[in-house]
Amino acid sequence: MKPAVKQVLFGRSRTESARWAAFKSWYGYSVFYCTPGEEGAHEKGGVEHEGGRFRRKHLVPPPEIESLAELNERLAAIDVAEDARHVHGRPTSIGFDFEQERPLLRPLPADGYDCGIDLTPVVHRNGRVTVRQCYYAVPAKFIGLKVRVKLKANELWIYDGRHVVARHPRLTRRYTFHDILDHYLEILLVKPGAFAGASALAQARAEGGFTKTHEAFWAAAKQKCGDREGTRQLIEVLLLHRQLPAHAVIAGMATVVRIGSISTDLVAIEARKAIEDTEDTDPGGPDAASDGEDATGVDEVELAGEGAKVISLHTRRLPADHRPALPDMSKYDRLLAPVKNTSSTMKGSSA
Incomplete structure (x- = not known):
């Protein structure tokens, strides 16, 4: 195969590629090449059949x-079913024969071999890179810069130095693209009119990242502030996904929409509160809140008929401080107090 062999020489000699030589060295096995032409046709006929x-x-x-991930799952299921198959003329199954040979095999290395290909494309003005005639989105701040791409069998990773800035499923059809809505939020915040028709939004809806809760918040924001400002409110909420978990932001949006508000700050507060609620497993612990007051001493308002609690807008917007209490410094404070002059006291008493 071409990824392994550059040139077929006489007999069993081959000119191997550097990546194939590294792959062999990693797993520690030798290669036996077949003879070209009709003389070596019988050497691999069973494998090809x-x-x-x-x-x-x-x-x-x-x-x-x-x-491709779905295809791999199907092939894995087929492999499991093939273990029960019997080769013609053999009394045992394929799976049984392999279990007999497994102890004779060498153990695999602790780390898997990285079969990906490193590429260095330049980010286009539309915020995408071209890899193998397919287009992948990159955060807008990298437009015009060169990034490092790791092309794998199923995925494509984009690096800025040593940090992964984007991960995409590998595309199999030419001239197709894969966008991520989060990469274009800074641009759409300046031009909110382009948000509704953005291809990244359509892809986020198809993949389930843009949920019904996002749609409800967007509709409520446009109804209160108009299309332009309402869309900006939604984009500011979407930017919270970079700092907070998605489930917490969605829970915060659901609570804010339920009380008839569209405040981005309130969404952030409710999202942090949702995180604290999931982390609070001991209701009677020191972090537990008293009646009508949460762990940070913030007043809460209970919705009628809902049972949900919403933090009032005058609260501080910082999460609870879980650091331990400061050490006792009273011993050191005594060292700073002025010391009485004992020598003058002794002289006065002798006089």
Whole structure:
């Protein structure tokens, strides 16, 4: 195969690629090449026949899948089912024979080998990079810069130095694209009119990242502030996903919409409160709140018929401080007190 062999020489000699040599060294095995032409046709006939049988039985007609990850899951299930198959003329199954050979195999390395390819494309003005005739979104701040891309079999990772700034599923069709809504929020905040027709928004809806709660908050914001300012309110809420978990932000939006508000600050407060509620497993512990007051001493308002509690807007917007109490410094304070002059006292008493 071309990824392993650059050139076929005479007999069993080959010119190997550098990546194939590194792969062999990592797993520590030797390679036996077949003789080219009719003389070596019998050396790999069984392997090619088995590959054709697997393709005709399981991959004809070609399966309809949404991603390579789905295809891998199907192939893994087929492999498990194949363990019960018996080769013609053998009394035991394939899975049984492999279990007999497993103790004879070498153990795998502790770390897996990285088979990805490193590329260094330049981010286009539309916030995408081109990799193998497909387009992948990158955060807008990297427009015009060169980034490092790790192209894998199923995924594509984009790095800024050593930090991963974007992860995409690998696309299999030419001229297709994959966008992430979070990468364009700074641009859409300046041009909120383009938000409704953005392809990244359509993709976020299709993938389930833009939920019905987001839609409800957006509709309420546009009804109160108009389309432009309401969309900006939504984008500011979407920016909270960078700092807070998605489930907490969605819970905060749901609570704010339920009380008829569209305040971004209130969404942040309720999101942090949702995080504290999930982390609070001991209701009788020191962090537990008293009646009508939470752990930070903030007043709460209970909704009629809902049972939900909402923090009032005059509260401080910082999360609770879980650091231990400060140490006692009274001993050191005594060292700072002035010391009486004992020598003058002794002279006065002798006189």
